Amino acid sequence: MxxxxxxxxxxxxxxxxxxxxxxxxxxxxxxxxxxxxxxxxxxxxxxxxxxxxxxxxxxxxxxxxxxxxxxxxxxxxxxxxxxxxxxxxxxxxxxxxxxxxxxxxxxxxxxxxxxGADGAIIISGTGSSAVAVKNNQHFEIGGHGFTAGDKGSGAWIGLTAVRASLEAMDGLAPTSNLVDSIKDYLKCSTAIEVAEIVNGCGATFYAGFAPLVFEAVRQQDPIALDIVLNGADYLSRIARRLLSNQSMRLSLIGGLASQITPWLDDDVKEQLSPPxxxxxxxxxxxxxxxxxxxxx
Amino acid sequence: MxxxxxxxxxxxxxxxxxxxxxxxxxxxxxxxxxxxxxxxxxxxxxxxxxxxxxxxxxxxxxxxxxxxxxxxxxxxxxxxxxxxxxxxxxxxxxxxxxxxxxxxxxxxxxxxxxxGADGAIIISGTGSSAVAVKNNQHFEIGGHGFTAGDKGSGAWIGLTAVRASLEAMDGLAPTSNLVDSIKDYLKCSTAIEVAEIVNGCGATFYAGFAPLVFEAVRQQDPIALDIVLNGADYLSRIARRLLSNQSMRLSLIGGLASQITPWLDDDVKEQLSPPxxxxxxxxxxxxxxxxxxxxx
Missing domain, CATH: 3.30.420.40 (ATPase, nucleotide binding domain)
Structure with a gap:
């Protein structure tokens, strides 16, 4: 042959x-x-x-x-x-x-x-996760799934926004325009209507709220700012952990990369290179x- | 007849x-x-x-x-x-x-x-919810389900503890004895093993971690204290909302009632009556x- x-x-x-x-x-x-x-x-x-x-x-x-x-x-x-x-x-x-x-x-x-060279990436899309590859070894962190992990992802941002909106609608926390835009998006007027729709829904459904949150951030909405800063803080901590004690190329990729990058800590932003x-x-x-x- | x-x-x-x-x-x-x-x-x-x-x-x-x-x-x-x-x-x-x-x-x-008289209750068990009944009208708040609500419940406490443990195991946050007790409970040694077990699990599964969190609170565990204080703060806000502008009898009931009561705000604790x-x-x-x- x-x-x-x-x-x-x-x-x-x-x-x-x-x-x-x-x-x-x-x-x-x-x-x-x-x-x-x-x-x-x-x-x-x-x-x-x-x-x-x-x-x-x-x-x-x-x-x-x-x-x-x-x-x-x-x-x-x-x-x-x-x-x-x-x-x-x-x-x-x-x-x-x-x-x-x-x-x-x-x-x-x-x-x-x-x-193909050594380096590290953080993904923020529907979910979130990260890896560093060095000498053919790879070290993964985060990415533990929608229920118990994936902070700083679209699904986490959406879920956190829905949680905050339900608290505001219950009169337990201050409200904001974000709460109204989530009610409009779901065509609901009460907390119980929102709860009836969202319960049991998965990551993809909740990630659908992320664009509303980033739109609200552009309007300086306090609830949206708090959520995005909290998610970005998690991604910044991941970046520092990946780069601890080593110098390597780092990229942030995934559907939310461009929108969440401005909210990362400055020391992390300086380390980012495009994929x-x-x-x-x-x-x-x-x-x-x-x-x-x-x-x- | x-x-x-x-x-x-x-x-x-x-x-x-x-x-x-x-x-x-x-x-x-x-x-x-x-x-x-x-x-x-x-x-x-x-x-x-x-x-x-x-x-x-x-x-x-x-x-x-x-x-x-x-x-x-x-x-x-x-x-x-x-x-x-x-x-x-x-x-x-x-x-x-x-x-x-x-x-x-x-x-x-x-x-x-x-x-049978007018009054209000807050339930903290596997889930959490609340109602005030006055002149045959009832006003319900909270209780929006495991995924997007039910803060201060056993399921929420367990989920929050698992989330915190995964961050600690990833080296993104300080660890504590609670993290070890959760690893022991699940017979896991790595974050990925924990994630593989917990993902997709529901409220009853997560509520199973609540006793570990309250045991850790007794040992002054910082992660456990933070979680229980955060959950109790939500229940305190619910209590104030139920009693706003009206004086009525208030009871906290459910499987976690006795354990979480000490962590409620003082003004709320003073208002509680036994069922x-x-x-x-x-x-x-x-x-x-x-x-x-x-x-x-």
């Missing part, structure tokens, strides 16, 4: 979508594609299907046959595999690739942000580095 | 059990019984079954035939009927009683605590008062 061409695919899988990036061994980008949800902690089989589908879509773009999938070396970063049980299930997958490396979505985002590449790019870097190590 | 004897039954229904108290028209207690879960917001049909079962058990104790149920005037206080949709569903029940009056568990607890009767007793008072009104 003749020596087959080598291809590298980077996969960035999360709850809403699965991105894939295909490169050849010379570093040329051959295809980019997006498939459906790929969070193995929520739905293991769907995650595997989405990964394969995203990979096949990139092969199609590159005019390569579907069977090329068995020549792909896959670097796969996934939400949910920070949970040891979920990670184990993914690693036991009888996958269709030539080789596969599973890591967290955080890890590939960090590799991407610093183009260089995307997480799927980081996933390719991961598998390329691994392959280089295995043949050297 | 000869005039039938009149009986009054009080029902106190909640997520864990349904209590019933049967009285004759002279005020004699004929029977007391407990049946299963009766929270119509969680399970409407089960709630109806538990109410009927509890009623039949009291008839059995009183040596009255099962058919006597159609001579019972029922005062029914239920968890969950503060939600308008749930209340409507219960009020449309083709019930087996001679007459039925549906109200909240809070309302009957308040009637019971003050033996006089139980909620099922309050439910009987409600239906007796209603019947008196309807025949007068």
């Amino acid at each position: 003749s020596q087959q061409a080598q291809y590298y695919i980077g996969i960035d899988g999360g709850g809403t979508k699965c991105k894939a990036l295909l490169k050849d061994s010379c570093g040329h980008i051959l295809g980019e594609a997006i498939a459906g949800s790929a969070n193995p902690a929520s739905n293991l089989e769907l995650a595997k299907e989405s990964i394969v589908e995203a990979a096949q879509l990139t092969l199609q773009q590159a005019n390569l046959p579907r069977s090329t999938i068995k020549s792909l070396h896959a670097g796969i970063g996934l939400a949910g595999v920070n949970l040891p049980k979920t990670r184990l299930k993914m690693e036991h997958w009888s996958h269709p690739f030539a080789s596969m490396l599973i890591t967290t979505d955080l890890h590939i985002a960090c590799l991407g942000a610093h183009n 260089l590449c995307s997480p799927d790019f980081g996933a390719v870097l991961l598998i390329e580095q691994q392959q280089l190590l295995s043949v050297s | 000869s005039q039938q004897a009149q009986y009054y039954i009080g029902i106190d229904g909640g997520g864990t059990k349904c209590k019933a108290l049967l009285k004759d028209s002279c005020g004699h207690i004929l029977g007391e019984a407990i049946a299963g879960s009766a929270n119509p917001a969680s399970n409407l049909e089960l709630a109806k079954e538990s109410i009927v079962e509890a009623a039949q058990l009291t008839l059995q104790q009183a040596n009255l035939p099962r058919s006597t149920i159609k001579s019972l005037h029922a005062g029914i206080g239920l968890a969950g009927v503060n939600l308008p949709k749930t209340r409507l569903k219960m009020e449309h029940w083709s019930h087996p009683f001679a007459s039925m009056l549906i109200t909240t568990d809070l309302h009957i607890a308040c009637l019971g605590a003050h033996n 006089l009767c139980s909620p099922d007793f309050g439910a009987v008072l409600l239906i007796e008062q209603q019947q008196l009104l309807s025949v007068s």
Whole structure:
């Protein structure tokens, strides 16, 4: 059998979508594609299907046959595999690739942000989490989920705003325009109506209130300012912890990054650098580095 | 048809059990019984079954035939009927009683605590909530559920302790003995292990940490003290709001009442009176008062 061409695919899988990036061994980008949800902690089989589908879509773009999938070396970063049980299930997958490396979505985002070099990232989107990567070791903090963690995230900001609004509507704390905008958003006039809608809702629902909070911050709303400062303080403490006793590149990424950055402590803001590449790019870097190590 | 004897039954229904108290028209207690879960917001049909079962058990104790149920005037206080949709569903029940009056568990607890007189109560148990009853009007505050409300409750205290412990384990805040006792309780050594257990858990699970927090308070643990003071401050604000511009009897009831009372503000502690009767007793008072009104 003749020596087959080598291809590298980077996969960035999360709850809403699965991105894939295909490169050849010379570093040329051959295809980019997006498939459906790929969070193995929520739905293991769907995650595997989405990964394969995203990979096949990139092969199609590159005019390569579907069977090329068995020549792909896959670097796969996934939400949910920070949970040891979920990670184990993914690693036991009888996958269709030539080789596969599973890591967290955080890890590939960090590799991407610093183009494969050591560095640290903080993510503030629907959830929040952070990682520092140094000498191939990664140190993760935060990211403990909507109920008990994820402070400084969109979901936490929204939940905290709803809590504060309910207290204000009960006459237990001063009210503000933010309270009115939350009532308008939910089309409610009483606390009990708000409670009836919001109870049992999850992270994505609560993250929907974050834009109202940032809009209120622009109007100097005291409740909104208090919430955002409290969330930003948490992210500042994470930044200091990641950089403690070491000098490394640090990026803040995720949907809230640009809005929350002005509220970080000054010493943290000074340390921030913009992300260089995307997480799927980081996933390719991961598998390329691994392959280089295995043949050297 | 000869005039039938009149009986009054009080029902106190909640997520864990349904209590019933049967009285004759002279005020004699004929029977007391407990049946299963009766929270119509969680399970409407089960709630109806538990109410009927509890009623039949009291008839059995009183040596009255099962058919006597159609001579019972029922005062029914239920968890969950503060939600308008749930209340409507219960009020449309083709019930087996001679007459039925549906109200909240809070309302009957308040009637019971003050033996039918006007007054106010604050409940701190797994959840928290409050009501003032005056001239047959009731004014409820708090009680907005585990996710967005219920501050000062066992579930809120437990959740706040877990949040603080995760921050401490991440090296983002000072640690304390409470953090160790939570790790021991969960048999975990890392933050990620704790997060894997606690995520997605509900109010009852989190309320299980409250005894650890109060034990830590006895040892002057700074994290535990901060949490309990914060929860007690909320309950103090509720008390002041209930009593604003009016003088009425106030009781603090529920599983955490005795433990959290010492941490309330002094002006609130001075206003507290012990509850006089139980909620099922309050439910009987409600239906007796209603019947008196309807025949007068």
